[in-house]
Amino acid sequence: MSILTVKNLTKQFGGLVANSNINMEVQKGSITAVIGPNGAGKTTFFNMVTGVYQPTSGEILLNNESIVGLKPHQVTKKGIARTFQNIRLFGAITVLENVMIGMHNHLHGGLFSTILNLPRVRKEEKEARKEAYRLLEYVGLESFFNEEARNLPYGAQRKLEIARALATKPKVLLLDEPAAGMNPKETSELTKLIYNMRAELDLTIVLIEHDMKLVMEISEHIVVLDHGEKIAEGTPDEIRNNEKVIEAYLGKGAATTAS
Numbered sequence: 001m002s003i004l005t006v007k008n009l010t011k012q013f014g015g016l017v018a019n020s021n022i023n024m025e026v027q028k029g030s031i032t033a034v035i036g037p038n039g040a041g042k043t044t045f046f047n048m049v050t051g052v053y054q055p056t057s058g059e060i061l062l063n064n065e066s067i068v069g070l071k072p073h074q075v076t077k078k079g080i081a082r083t084f085q086n087i088r089l090f091g092a093i094t095v096l097e098n099v100m101i102g103m104h105n106h107l108h109g110g111l112f113s114t115i116l117n118l119p120r121v122r123k124e125e126k127e128a129r130k131e132a133y134r135l136l137e138y139v140g141l142e143s144f145f146n147e148e149a150r151n152l153p154y155g156a157q158r159k160l161e162i163a164r165a166l167a168t169k170p171k172v173l174l175l176d177e178p179a180a181g182m183n184p185k186e187t188s189e190l191t192k193l194i195y196n197m198r199a200e201l202d203l204t205i206v207l208i209e210h211d212m213k214l215v216m217e218i219s220e221h222i223v224v225l226d227h228g229e230k231i232a233e234g235t236p237d238e239i240r241n242n243e244k245v246i247e248a249y250l251g252k253g254a255a256t257t258a259s
């Protein structure tokens with residue numbers, strides 16, 4: 001069953017067509033990768049799905065319901081969360097507080113009740129802290145809970161972004177280059193985390209990634225973009241051996257090196 005469907009999705013920036021008539025179905029519970037050379041339109045695609053950009057034309061359906069026209073926070077509420085290519089954390093507040101920010105979409109206490117320090121709000125905040133800590137444990141960052149986010153090593157900051165995205169209780173998680181800047185040990189931990197999240201949290205995961213070892217190891221389905229167009233899609237084996245993809249992106253050694 002397709003949880004996320006895009007139909008003829010197009011985005012133009014002036015004369016530049018960043019996404020051209022993209023059609024795609026993301027199966028519920030799958031791990032899908034979107035790959036392609038720099039400038040192929042991958043992040044633009046994520047930006048449309050998350051409401052950051054409005055498409056020039058085309059449809060985006062979450063569980064058969066159109067999400068075109070929604071603002072980013074409304075898309076988050078519908079169940080799509082993301083991380084960013086350039087990490088976007090609040091550096092000067094703690095790791096735990098960064099995760100709590102991800103929760104504000106489903107907390108009830110408004111400004112007035114917060115100012116009045118109502119018992120209901122205090123209780124809610126206490127529970128939010130507990131839940132945030134639990135998410136930090138889940139991604140393996142609990143020992144950093146009281147650190148300022150900017151003091152975390154790079155790989156840990158990437159994991160913190162994932163914890164914050166999980167705090168919004170998503171159905172679909174979009175990861176934009178989650179392994180960028182990670183060392184091999186961190187990448188292998190990340191691979192495990194992605195697998196576990198999908199299995200344990202009933203998630204569908206879509207990732208943009210240049211690390212082909214990770215992509216080939218983890219994805220069930222791969223979509224390849226080049227110059228804004230979808231040039232191929234299929235299983236890792238099909239993509240690894242696809243002439244067009246080898247030509248545009250993977251290079252000649254791909255069939256042997258990224259296995």
Ligand SMILES: Nc1ncnc2c1ncn2[C@@H]1O[C@H](COP(=O)(O)OP(=O)(O)OP(=O)(O)O)[C@@H](O)[C@H]1O
Pocket residue numbers: 013016018036037038039040041042043044045085
């Ligand atoms: N806000 C914008 N205004 C104008 N052009 C843009 C904008 N956002 C993206 N583009 C252009 O759209 C094209 C696709 O960019 P995009 O960032 O989606 O590529 P990408 O595949 O994510 O690349 P990378 O792998 O380098 O992150 C590029 O030519 C880029 O310069």
